[in-house]
Amino acid sequence: MKFVDEARIKVIAGDGGNGCMSFRREKYVPRGGPDGGDGGIGGSVFLIGDGNINTLVDFRHIRTYTAERGSNGASANCTGRGGEDKLIAVPVGTVAYDRDTGEQVADVVSDGQRILVATGGRHGLGNTRFKSSTNRAPRKTTHGTPGERRDLTLELKLLADVGLLGYPNAGKSSLIRKVSAAKPRVADYPFTTLHPNLGVVSIEAHRSFVMADIPGLIEGASEGQGLGIRFLRHLARTGLLLHIIDLAPFDEHDPGKGAELLLAELEKFGAGLNDKPRWLVFNKMDLMAEEEWQEKVQQTLDYLQWEGPWYGVSAVDGRGTGQLCSDIMHYLENRDPAENDYLLHDNSDKDLFSNLPTAGTNVDHDDFDEENLNDPE
Numbered sequence: 339m340k341f342v343d344e345a346r347i348k349v350i351a352g353d354g355g356n357g358c359m360s361f362r363r364e365k366y367v368p369r370g371g372p373d374g375g376d377g378g379i380g381g382s383v384f385l386i387g388d389g390n391i392n393t394l395v396d397f398r399h400i401r402t403y404t405a406e407r408g409s410n411g412a413s414a415n416c417t418g419r420g421g422e423d424k425l426i427a428v429p430v431g432t433v434a435y436d437r438d439t440g441e442q443v444a445d446v447v448s449d450g451q452r453i454l455v456a457t458g459g460r461h462g463l464g465n466t467r468f469k470s471s472t473n474r475a476p477r478k479t480t481h482g483t484p485g486e487r488r489d490l491t492l493e494l495k496l497l498a499d500v501g502l503l504g505y506p507n508a509g510k511s512s513l514i515r516k517v518s519a520a521k522p523r524v525a526d527y528p529f530t531t532l533h534p535n536l537g538v539v540s541i542e543a544h545r546s547f548v549m550a551d552i553p554g555l556i557e558g559a560s561e562g563q564g565l566g567i568r569f570l571r572h573l574a575r576t577g578l579l580l581h582i583i584d585l586a587p588f589d590e591h592d593p594g595k596g597a598e599l600l601l602a603e604l605e606k607f608g609a610g611l612n613d614k615p616r617w618l619v620f621n622k623m624d625l626m627a628e629e630e631w632q633e634k635v636q637q638t639l640d641y642l643q644w645e646g647p648w649y650g651v652s653a654v655d656g657r658g659t660g661q662l663c664s665d666i667m668h669y670l671e672n673r674d675p676a677e678n679d680y681l682l683h684d685n686s687d688k689d690l691f692s693n694l695p696t697a698g699t700n701v702d703h704d705d706f707d708e709e710n711l712n713d714p715e
């Protein structure tokens with residue numbers, strides 16, 4: 339399965355139908371008067387949220403979406419038929435921008451939500467409309483107006499409550515595997531994860547949150563190093579970032595300095611990511627003796643002058659993860675939603691995520707299409 343999170347499309351609403359010019363012609367009815375009907379209105383184009391879709395890949399094949407034109411009016415005062423609307427199914431979490439103005443035209447946040455993106459043209463008037471006491475045989479009609487046309491950029495921003503952040507190989511995918519039903523690939527080399535994965539973390543019946551695992555970040559990601567920072571957009575709507583830190587990283591970088599560099603990348607990305615609440619999660623606790631572990635954690639905390647929450651876990655044997663997840667749940671349930679522009683999913687959304695294929699599948703490296711990383715054009 340390919341994961342594509344950006345696409346460009348053109349949407350064209352239908353033109354309005356033209357008004358008709360006609361006069362009543364009937365036996366024994368001399369000078370029957372005007373009877374030209376109005377045209378029909380043009381069809382509009384809508385985006386509609388669909389919880390069963392989780393990628394914008396289909397938009398690579400079909401780029402133009404056209405709604406139907408309204409029919410012209412006809413004689414005997416027949417109004418033309420309205421053009422049929424065009425509905426474009428998009429994943430929940432899709433944001434659409436007008437490419438010419440940069441304006442955001444749609445933000446699809448729920449299944450079945452319908453948002454107008456191009457308005458159909460108005461109908462033309464038939465000559466009946468122009469009848470008056472002084473002009474009983476008007477020869478005037480108007481044309482329908484053109485339907486709106488727009489070039490749109492679609493961006494998918496996954497809707498998750500919590501986002502995982504960290505260097506490649508820190509154990510992000512291992513953690514989501516441990517605490518949710520999602521089974522992304524885990525391997526002992528960097529850049530195992532090539533696209534985001536979502537997992538639903540159930541704390542107990544009716545209490546759950548959605549966690550997003552994204553590809554690892556490295557220094558210079560904002561300049562395109564590694565897989566770059568484009569996947570960071572999937573963290574833009576999360577309420578909490580978990581910064582996963584490996585105290586014995588494969589390239590032996592200093593964990594504190596590494597964390598600092600990563601934060602600088604967040605800052606460069608913008609979108610308020612560096613202001614989001616962030617907790618440190620020291621992973622791979624099982625690899626070290628207790629004392630060594632304590633010492634390394636302390637060194638890193640001191641280096642970062644960290645005063646926020648932090649946790650020690652092992653994504654392999656699971657220690658610490660239960661506490662972490664229940665604290666996250668507690669945090670999400672108790673913060674003031676008005677202060678934040680992200681979405682906390684109530685349990686009614688759970689079904690939506692439970693059928694997301696991302697929660698159990700991953701691309702194989704062999705299947706992976708390099709092109710996915712680039713601009714779709």
Ligand SMILES: Nc1nc2c(ncn2[C@@H]2O[C@H](COP(=O)(O)OP(=O)(O)OP(=O)(O)O)[C@@H](O)[C@H]2O)c(=O)[nH]1
Pocket residue numbers: 504505506507508509510511512513523524525526527528529530531532552553554555621622623624625651652653654655
């Ligand atoms: N011993 C131990 N190994 C771990 C732990 N967590 C992850 N690993 C190992 O670390 C390696 C990387 O784990 P991943 O979960 O793929 O790391 P990631 O952060 O998702 O990496 P990318 O997808 O490349 O960014 C794998 O070999 C894991 O088995 C842990 O808690 N303890």
Ligand SMILES: [Mg+2]
Pocket residue numbers: 510511512523524530531551552553554
């Ligand atoms: Mg991974």
